[in-house]
Amino acid sequence: MNKKVIVTMMLALVAMATAAQKKVSWKPFLKAVEFSEKYFVDTIHVKVEKGAVIVPVEIAGQERHLLFDTGAEHGFWFGNQEDWMKPLSIDSVKASDTNGKKEKIAIFQIPEIKMGRLRISNYPVIVGGRLGDYICGRFEGLIGFDLVSKGLSIKLDTKDSLLIVTDRKGFFDEEAKGQPTVKYWLASESYPLVNVEFPFGSANMSFDTGAIGYGIDLSQQALTYWVKKDKKKRSAIEAVTVLKDTTFNASFGIFGFDADTLIENILHLPSVQMGSLTIKDAYASTANKGIHIGSALLKHASLIIDGPKKRYVFLPHDGTSSITLNDKDVHSQRFVPSDSTGMLRAVIRKGSAAYEKGIRTGDYLIEVEGIPIDDLCTFTAIRSRKKPGEEIHFVFRSPDGTEKRVVIARTE
16 A cells, blocks of 8 residues: 655745835724624634634625634734725725735725624725735635624634624633733734744744634744844754745735745754643744644644733643644645646655655646645635545656655544
8 A cells, every 4th residue: 555645735824914104003993893792692603724724604695705804903804895894084004024025905894794693884994915826725714813802702613613793891701710821912003913932032022813723823033033132042943843945935915926945954853832831742843934832732722812802711621731732743744726727736855755756846646536736715615525543646747757656644
Protein backbone atom coordinates (compact mmCIF):
# COMPACT_ATOMS: atom_id res chain seq x y z
CA MET A 1 0.00 0.00 0.00
CA ASN A 2 1.27 3.46 -0.82
CA LYS A 3 2.48 5.51 2.08
CA LYS A 4 -0.15 8.07 3.00
CA VAL A 5 0.70 11.73 2.89
CA ILE A 6 -0.99 14.34 5.03
CA VAL A 7 -1.93 17.50 3.17
CA THR A 8 -3.39 20.48 4.93
CA MET A 9 -5.04 23.47 3.31
CA MET A 10 -5.00 26.56 5.45
CA LEU A 11 -6.52 29.97 4.98
CA ALA A 12 -5.52 32.84 7.22
CA LEU A 13 -7.96 35.68 7.74
CA VAL A 14 -6.17 38.36 9.66
CA ALA A 15 -7.22 41.71 11.00
CA MET A 16 -7.08 44.46 8.43
CA ALA A 17 -5.37 47.69 9.37
CA THR A 18 -7.53 50.62 8.28
CA ALA A 19 -5.89 53.98 7.82
CA ALA A 20 -6.44 57.26 6.04
CA GLN A 21 -4.60 60.54 5.93
CA LYS A 22 -6.78 61.41 8.86
CA LYS A 23 -7.53 58.54 11.24
CA VAL A 24 -11.12 57.41 10.85
CA SER A 25 -12.84 56.64 14.15
CA TRP A 26 -15.37 53.84 14.21
CA LYS A 27 -16.87 54.99 17.51
CA PRO A 28 -19.72 57.01 15.92
CA PHE A 29 -20.63 54.05 13.71
CA LEU A 30 -20.50 51.58 16.58
CA LYS A 31 -22.48 53.94 18.81
CA ALA A 32 -25.37 53.65 16.36
CA VAL A 33 -25.51 49.86 16.81
CA GLU A 34 -28.52 48.71 18.81
CA PHE A 35 -29.63 45.36 20.21
CA SER A 36 -33.30 44.35 20.20
CA GLU A 37 -33.12 42.87 23.71
CA LYS A 38 -31.65 43.69 27.08
CA TYR A 39 -30.57 41.30 29.82
CA PHE A 40 -30.87 38.38 27.43
CA VAL A 41 -29.20 35.04 26.73
CA ASP A 42 -29.53 33.22 23.42
CA THR A 43 -28.12 29.97 22.05
CA ILE A 44 -27.48 29.52 18.32
CA HIS A 45 -26.42 26.41 16.43
CA VAL A 46 -23.30 27.13 14.38
CA LYS A 47 -20.88 25.38 12.05
CA VAL A 48 -17.37 24.76 13.39
CA GLU A 49 -14.55 24.40 10.86
CA LYS A 50 -11.06 23.69 12.20
CA GLY A 51 -12.02 25.56 15.37
CA ALA A 52 -13.47 28.54 13.50
CA VAL A 53 -17.12 29.38 14.18
CA ILE A 54 -19.43 30.23 11.26
CA VAL A 55 -22.72 31.77 12.40
CA PRO A 56 -25.99 31.57 10.42
CA VAL A 57 -27.79 34.91 10.37
CA GLU A 58 -30.69 36.44 8.48
CA ILE A 59 -30.18 39.61 6.45
CA ALA A 60 -32.95 41.09 4.30
CA GLY A 61 -34.96 37.87 4.55
CA GLN A 62 -32.10 35.61 3.41
CA GLU A 63 -29.89 33.27 5.43
CA ARG A 64 -26.25 34.31 5.26
CA HIS A 65 -23.15 32.99 7.01
CA LEU A 66 -20.66 35.11 8.94
CA LEU A 67 -17.37 34.05 10.50
CA PHE A 68 -16.88 35.16 14.11
CA ASP A 69 -13.40 36.66 13.93
CA THR A 70 -11.60 37.81 17.08
CA GLY A 71 -8.78 39.03 14.85
CA ALA A 72 -10.97 41.56 13.05
CA GLU A 73 -11.66 44.97 14.58
CA HIS A 74 -14.84 45.46 12.59
CA GLY A 75 -17.35 43.66 10.43
CA PHE A 76 -16.47 42.86 6.84
CA TRP A 77 -18.54 41.86 3.82
CA PHE A 78 -16.73 40.12 0.98
CA GLY A 79 -17.73 40.92 -2.56
CA ASN A 80 -19.86 43.72 -3.92
CA GLN A 81 -22.37 46.13 -2.47
CA GLU A 82 -25.89 44.72 -2.16
CA ASP A 83 -29.21 46.53 -2.28
CA TRP A 84 -29.90 46.23 1.44
CA MET A 85 -26.66 47.98 2.40
CA LYS A 86 -26.89 51.53 3.71
CA PRO A 87 -23.97 53.81 2.73
CA LEU A 88 -22.41 55.72 5.62
CA SER A 89 -21.50 59.38 5.58
CA ILE A 90 -17.92 59.06 4.34
CA ASP A 91 -16.68 58.21 0.88
CA SER A 92 -13.91 55.68 1.23
CA VAL A 93 -11.02 54.79 3.48
CA LYS A 94 -7.51 53.78 2.50
CA ALA A 95 -6.76 50.37 3.94
CA SER A 96 -3.94 47.84 3.88
CA ASP A 97 -4.15 44.12 4.45
CA THR A 98 -1.73 41.65 6.02
CA ASN A 99 0.38 41.66 2.83
CA GLY A 100 0.69 45.45 2.77
CA LYS A 101 -1.55 45.77 -0.28
CA LYS A 102 -3.54 49.01 -0.20
CA GLU A 103 -6.91 49.89 -1.65
CA LYS A 104 -9.79 52.26 -1.07
CA ILE A 105 -12.75 50.62 0.56
CA ALA A 106 -16.31 51.62 1.33
CA ILE A 107 -18.10 51.54 4.69
CA PHE A 108 -21.76 50.57 4.90
CA GLN A 109 -24.31 49.62 7.53
CA ILE A 110 -26.28 46.41 7.66
CA PRO A 111 -29.71 47.77 8.72
CA GLU A 112 -30.58 44.57 10.60
CA ILE A 113 -28.93 41.25 11.34
CA LYS A 114 -31.11 38.53 12.89
CA MET A 115 -28.82 36.29 14.92
CA GLY A 116 -30.99 33.79 16.73
CA ARG A 117 -33.71 35.86 18.34
CA LEU A 118 -31.39 38.86 18.73
CA ARG A 119 -31.66 41.65 16.19
CA ILE A 120 -28.58 43.79 15.66
CA SER A 121 -29.37 47.12 14.02
CA ASN A 122 -27.02 49.46 12.12
CA TYR A 123 -23.98 47.17 12.17
CA PRO A 124 -21.09 48.84 10.27
CA VAL A 125 -19.11 46.75 7.80
CA ILE A 126 -16.32 47.30 5.32
CA VAL A 127 -17.32 46.09 1.86
CA GLY A 128 -14.97 44.86 -0.84
CA GLY A 129 -11.70 43.05 -1.24
CA ARG A 130 -10.92 39.82 -3.06
CA LEU A 131 -10.57 37.37 -0.20
CA GLY A 132 -13.94 35.95 -1.15
CA ASP A 133 -12.27 34.32 -4.16
CA TYR A 134 -10.43 31.99 -1.78
CA ILE A 135 -13.20 31.40 0.78
CA CYS A 136 -15.19 29.44 -1.79
CA GLY A 137 -18.61 30.26 -0.37
CA ARG A 138 -18.01 28.91 3.14
CA PHE A 139 -19.08 32.28 4.54
CA GLU A 140 -19.88 35.72 3.21
CA GLY A 141 -18.45 38.09 5.77
CA LEU A 142 -17.08 38.59 9.26
CA ILE A 143 -18.52 39.49 12.62
CA GLY A 144 -15.76 41.54 14.24
CA PHE A 145 -14.68 41.96 17.84
CA ASP A 146 -16.54 45.27 17.97
CA LEU A 147 -19.73 43.51 19.10
CA VAL A 148 -17.89 42.42 22.24
CA SER A 149 -16.72 46.00 22.76
CA LYS A 150 -20.34 47.08 22.34
CA GLY A 151 -21.35 45.05 25.39
CA LEU A 152 -21.78 41.39 24.50
CA SER A 153 -20.16 38.35 26.06
CA ILE A 154 -19.96 35.27 23.89
CA LYS A 155 -19.24 31.57 24.32
CA LEU A 156 -17.91 29.70 21.30
CA ASP A 157 -18.83 26.12 22.19
CA THR A 158 -16.76 24.22 19.65
CA LYS A 159 -17.53 20.86 21.25
CA ASP A 160 -21.30 21.02 20.71
CA SER A 161 -21.27 23.57 17.82
CA LEU A 162 -23.12 26.29 19.70
CA LEU A 163 -22.75 30.04 20.12
CA ILE A 164 -24.13 31.49 23.35
CA VAL A 165 -24.48 35.26 23.37
CA THR A 166 -25.53 37.49 26.27
CA ASP A 167 -25.39 41.04 27.58
CA ARG A 168 -25.60 39.89 31.21
CA LYS A 169 -22.53 40.74 33.23
CA GLY A 170 -21.14 37.76 35.12
CA PHE A 171 -23.29 35.26 33.24
CA PHE A 172 -20.32 32.95 32.57
CA ASP A 173 -18.61 33.45 35.96
CA GLU A 174 -19.58 30.08 37.43
CA GLU A 175 -18.53 28.18 34.32
CA ALA A 176 -15.26 30.11 34.18
CA LYS A 177 -14.15 29.23 37.73
CA GLY A 178 -10.84 27.39 37.76
CA GLN A 179 -10.52 27.43 33.98
CA PRO A 180 -7.47 28.76 32.08
CA THR A 181 -7.88 32.52 31.68
CA VAL A 182 -6.14 35.04 29.46
CA LYS A 183 -6.56 38.78 29.93
CA TYR A 184 -6.74 40.85 26.77
CA TRP A 185 -6.56 44.56 26.15
CA LEU A 186 -7.76 46.69 23.28
CA ALA A 187 -4.87 47.98 21.20
CA SER A 188 -7.16 50.33 19.30
CA GLU A 189 -10.89 50.91 19.43
CA SER A 190 -11.79 47.23 19.37
CA TYR A 191 -8.71 45.13 18.52
CA PRO A 192 -7.72 42.71 21.30
CA LEU A 193 -4.16 41.60 22.06
CA VAL A 194 -2.78 39.06 24.54
CA ASN A 195 0.69 38.45 25.94
CA VAL A 196 2.34 35.13 25.11
CA GLU A 197 5.43 33.73 26.82
CA PHE A 198 7.81 31.72 24.65
CA PRO A 199 10.98 29.91 25.79
CA PHE A 200 12.99 32.81 24.32
CA GLY A 201 10.86 35.84 25.19
CA SER A 202 7.36 37.28 25.24
CA ALA A 203 5.22 38.83 22.52
CA ASN A 204 1.96 40.71 22.26
CA MET A 205 -0.15 38.77 19.78
CA SER A 206 -3.62 38.50 18.34
CA PHE A 207 -5.65 35.44 19.26
CA ASP A 208 -7.28 35.23 15.85
CA THR A 209 -10.20 32.85 15.35
CA GLY A 210 -10.24 34.02 11.73
CA ALA A 211 -6.90 32.29 11.12
CA ILE A 212 -8.62 29.05 10.20
CA GLY A 213 -6.71 25.93 11.13
CA TYR A 214 -3.60 27.77 12.28
CA GLY A 215 -1.87 27.30 15.61
CA ILE A 216 1.06 29.58 16.45
CA ASP A 217 2.60 31.68 13.68
CA LEU A 218 5.65 33.85 14.21
CA SER A 219 7.79 35.84 11.80
CA GLN A 220 11.48 35.92 11.02
CA GLN A 221 11.37 39.60 11.98
CA ALA A 222 10.14 38.66 15.46
CA LEU A 223 12.96 36.17 15.95
CA THR A 224 15.50 38.74 14.80
CA TYR A 225 14.08 41.24 17.28
CA TRP A 226 14.49 38.81 20.18
CA VAL A 227 18.10 38.07 19.23
CA LYS A 228 18.97 41.76 18.84
CA LYS A 229 17.37 42.53 22.18
CA ASP A 230 19.37 39.80 23.93
CA LYS A 231 21.97 37.75 22.03
CA LYS A 232 21.71 35.06 24.71
CA LYS A 233 18.27 34.29 23.35
CA ARG A 234 19.85 32.95 20.16
CA SER A 235 20.71 29.69 21.90
CA ALA A 236 17.17 29.36 23.24
CA ILE A 237 15.79 29.84 19.74
CA GLU A 238 18.28 27.40 18.22
CA ALA A 239 17.34 24.82 20.86
CA VAL A 240 13.73 24.66 19.60
CA THR A 241 14.50 25.09 15.86
CA VAL A 242 13.95 21.80 14.04
CA LEU A 243 14.28 23.03 10.44
CA LYS A 244 15.72 25.94 8.49
CA ASP A 245 14.98 26.23 4.80
CA THR A 246 14.19 28.62 2.01
CA THR A 247 10.48 28.44 1.34
CA PHE A 248 7.71 29.95 -0.72
CA ASN A 249 5.54 32.11 1.51
CA ALA A 250 1.89 32.19 0.46
CA SER A 251 -0.52 34.58 2.14
CA PHE A 252 -4.19 35.33 1.47
CA GLY A 253 -5.05 38.90 2.39
CA ILE A 254 -8.18 41.01 2.16
CA PHE A 255 -7.05 42.43 -1.21
CA GLY A 256 -5.74 39.23 -2.74
CA PHE A 257 -2.97 36.71 -2.79
CA ASP A 258 0.70 37.49 -2.19
CA ALA A 259 3.84 35.38 -2.36
CA ASP A 260 7.49 35.73 -1.37
CA THR A 261 10.53 33.52 -1.20
CA LEU A 262 12.10 33.73 2.24
CA ILE A 263 13.89 31.86 4.99
CA GLU A 264 11.64 29.74 7.20
CA ASN A 265 12.40 28.40 10.63
CA ILE A 266 10.22 25.65 12.04
CA LEU A 267 10.17 25.80 15.83
CA HIS A 268 9.02 22.99 18.08
CA LEU A 269 7.62 24.62 21.19
CA PRO A 270 7.13 22.04 23.97
CA SER A 271 5.34 24.62 26.10
CA VAL A 272 4.02 28.15 25.55
CA GLN A 273 2.17 30.19 28.16
CA MET A 274 -0.77 32.46 27.37
CA GLY A 275 -2.16 33.77 30.64
CA SER A 276 -2.86 30.67 32.74
CA LEU A 277 -3.37 28.56 29.61
CA THR A 278 -0.51 26.23 28.70
CA ILE A 279 -0.18 25.37 25.01
CA LYS A 280 1.83 22.17 24.57
CA ASP A 281 3.60 20.49 21.67
CA ALA A 282 3.12 23.33 19.18
CA TYR A 283 5.01 23.88 15.94
CA ALA A 284 5.47 27.42 14.66
CA SER A 285 6.59 28.58 11.23
CA THR A 286 8.30 31.94 10.66
CA ALA A 287 7.20 32.14 7.01
CA ASN A 288 4.72 34.86 7.91
CA LYS A 289 4.55 38.64 7.87
CA GLY A 290 2.64 38.80 11.12
CA ILE A 291 2.34 36.90 14.40
CA HIS A 292 -0.84 35.39 15.76
CA ILE A 293 -2.42 32.33 17.35
CA GLY A 294 -5.20 30.87 15.27
CA SER A 295 -8.37 28.83 15.55
CA ALA A 296 -6.52 25.51 15.95
CA LEU A 297 -6.75 26.07 19.71
CA LEU A 298 -10.52 25.85 19.47
CA LYS A 299 -10.35 22.40 17.92
CA HIS A 300 -9.39 21.34 21.44
CA ALA A 301 -11.28 23.83 23.62
CA SER A 302 -14.35 26.01 23.79
CA LEU A 303 -13.94 29.73 24.47
CA ILE A 304 -15.71 32.29 26.62
CA ILE A 305 -15.14 35.92 25.64
CA ASP A 306 -16.04 37.90 28.75
CA GLY A 307 -16.43 41.46 27.50
CA PRO A 308 -16.92 43.29 30.82
CA LYS A 309 -13.86 41.61 32.39
CA LYS A 310 -11.78 41.72 29.19
CA ARG A 311 -10.74 38.10 29.40
CA TYR A 312 -10.70 34.92 27.35
CA VAL A 313 -11.62 31.79 29.30
CA PHE A 314 -10.67 28.48 27.69
CA LEU A 315 -12.61 25.29 28.38
CA PRO A 316 -10.42 22.41 27.11
CA HIS A 317 -12.52 19.53 25.80
CA ASP A 318 -10.48 16.98 27.74
CA GLY A 319 -11.07 18.76 31.07
CA THR A 320 -7.42 19.68 31.66
CA SER A 321 -5.89 23.14 32.06
CA SER A 322 -3.85 22.94 28.87
CA ILE A 323 -4.17 22.45 25.12
CA THR A 324 -1.93 20.02 23.23
CA LEU A 325 -1.76 20.99 19.56
CA ASN A 326 0.52 18.24 18.22
CA ASP A 327 0.48 20.04 14.86
CA LYS A 328 3.81 18.94 13.42
CA ASP A 329 2.49 18.66 9.88
CA VAL A 330 0.34 21.77 9.84
CA HIS A 331 2.85 23.76 7.81
CA SER A 332 4.22 20.87 5.74
CA GLN A 333 2.04 20.95 2.64
CA ARG A 334 -0.14 23.64 1.09
CA PHE A 335 -1.69 24.45 -2.27
CA VAL A 336 -1.71 28.02 -3.51
CA PRO A 337 -2.74 29.81 -6.72
CA SER A 338 0.24 30.19 -9.01
CA ASP A 339 -0.99 32.98 -11.30
CA SER A 340 -4.06 34.61 -12.78
CA THR A 341 -5.09 31.33 -14.44
CA GLY A 342 -5.94 29.90 -11.04
CA MET A 343 -3.69 26.84 -11.35
CA LEU A 344 -2.55 25.51 -7.99
CA ARG A 345 1.02 24.81 -7.03
CA ALA A 346 2.29 22.82 -4.08
CA VAL A 347 4.34 24.28 -1.24
CA ILE A 348 6.20 21.38 0.37
CA ARG A 349 8.55 21.44 3.34
CA LYS A 350 11.74 19.40 3.14
CA GLY A 351 11.60 16.25 5.19
CA SER A 352 7.80 16.10 5.20
CA ALA A 353 5.91 12.98 4.15
CA ALA A 354 4.93 14.65 0.88
CA TYR A 355 8.55 15.57 0.16
CA GLU A 356 9.68 11.99 0.80
CA LYS A 357 7.04 10.81 -1.64
CA GLY A 358 8.49 13.01 -4.38
CA ILE A 359 6.22 16.06 -4.37
CA ARG A 360 8.17 19.32 -4.57
CA THR A 361 7.42 22.99 -4.07
CA GLY A 362 6.34 24.38 -7.43
CA ASP A 363 4.69 21.21 -8.72
CA TYR A 364 1.35 21.92 -10.39
CA LEU A 365 -1.79 20.21 -9.12
CA ILE A 366 -3.39 18.88 -12.32
CA GLU A 367 -6.08 16.45 -11.24
CA VAL A 368 -7.89 15.20 -8.12
CA GLU A 369 -10.03 12.05 -8.18
CA GLY A 370 -9.99 12.18 -11.97
CA ILE A 371 -11.30 15.76 -12.10
CA PRO A 372 -9.12 18.48 -13.67
CA ILE A 373 -8.20 21.27 -11.23
CA ASP A 374 -8.03 24.85 -12.48
CA ASP A 375 -8.96 26.79 -9.34
CA LEU A 376 -8.82 26.59 -5.56
CA CYS A 377 -12.58 26.22 -5.04
CA THR A 378 -12.82 23.16 -7.29
CA PHE A 379 -10.11 21.48 -5.26
CA THR A 380 -11.76 22.47 -1.98
CA ALA A 381 -15.12 21.07 -3.08
CA ILE A 382 -13.66 17.71 -4.15
CA ARG A 383 -11.60 17.38 -1.00
CA SER A 384 -14.60 18.14 1.23
CA ARG A 385 -16.44 15.06 -0.13
CA LYS A 386 -13.88 12.80 1.53
CA LYS A 387 -14.00 11.87 5.19
CA PRO A 388 -10.90 12.22 7.37
CA GLY A 389 -8.56 9.31 6.69
CA GLU A 390 -9.94 8.55 3.25
CA GLU A 391 -7.46 8.44 0.41
CA ILE A 392 -7.57 10.95 -2.44
CA HIS A 393 -5.86 10.35 -5.79
CA PHE A 394 -3.82 13.27 -7.06
CA VAL A 395 -1.94 13.99 -10.26
CA PHE A 396 0.90 16.53 -10.13
CA ARG A 397 3.13 17.83 -12.92
CA SER A 398 6.57 19.23 -12.23
CA PRO A 399 7.79 22.33 -14.14
CA ASP A 400 9.87 20.05 -16.40
CA GLY A 401 6.73 18.12 -17.38
CA THR A 402 7.19 15.02 -15.22
CA GLU A 403 3.86 13.57 -14.12
CA LYS A 404 3.48 12.35 -10.53
CA ARG A 405 0.53 10.22 -9.42
CA VAL A 406 0.20 10.03 -5.65
CA VAL A 407 -2.32 8.99 -3.02
CA ILE A 408 -2.91 11.48 -0.23
CA ALA A 409 -5.07 10.94 2.86
CA ARG A 410 -7.43 13.64 4.06
CA THR A 411 -6.70 14.33 7.71
CA GLU A 412 -9.66 16.47 8.90
